[in-house]
Amino acid sequence: MEKLQDLGQSELQELLEHPERVESMALESDEIQNIQLEREMALASNRSLAEQNLDIKPRLESLKEALVARYSQLEAIRETYRQHCSQREGMVGQVSPEAFFSRLQTESEKTESESEVSDQPPHQHISN
DSSP states (O other): OOOGGGOOHHHHHHHHHOHHHHHHHHHHSHHHHHHHHHHHHHHHHHHHHHHHHHHHHHHHHHHHHHHHHHHHHHHHHHHHHHHHHHHHHHHHHHOOHHHHHHHHHHHHHHHHHHHHHHHSOOOOOOOO
């Protein structure tokens, strides 16, 4: 292909009079050919990637639905856990270690007292 710098004045004048020939020269240049080839390769690559994406789309949608379901389960479990923690805090707040100890002492004394009463011999009634 001819380069503009290699053309004479008459040939350049002819190009000015025939713009379609300039366009033809530009389209035939190595740079434009390489750019066009790169463009076609990029389009083919993009098309291939788009097809791959479409192929995996159903699986991704299915996995997304499974993730949403698992997240809902997690939220339900988290709420149950919060309720149990709240109940436990309520129970712990009602019964302190000191209260347990006091109750244990009271019950122990009561048991000892009952045990002493049952160990004594029965009273005999004397009748005249």
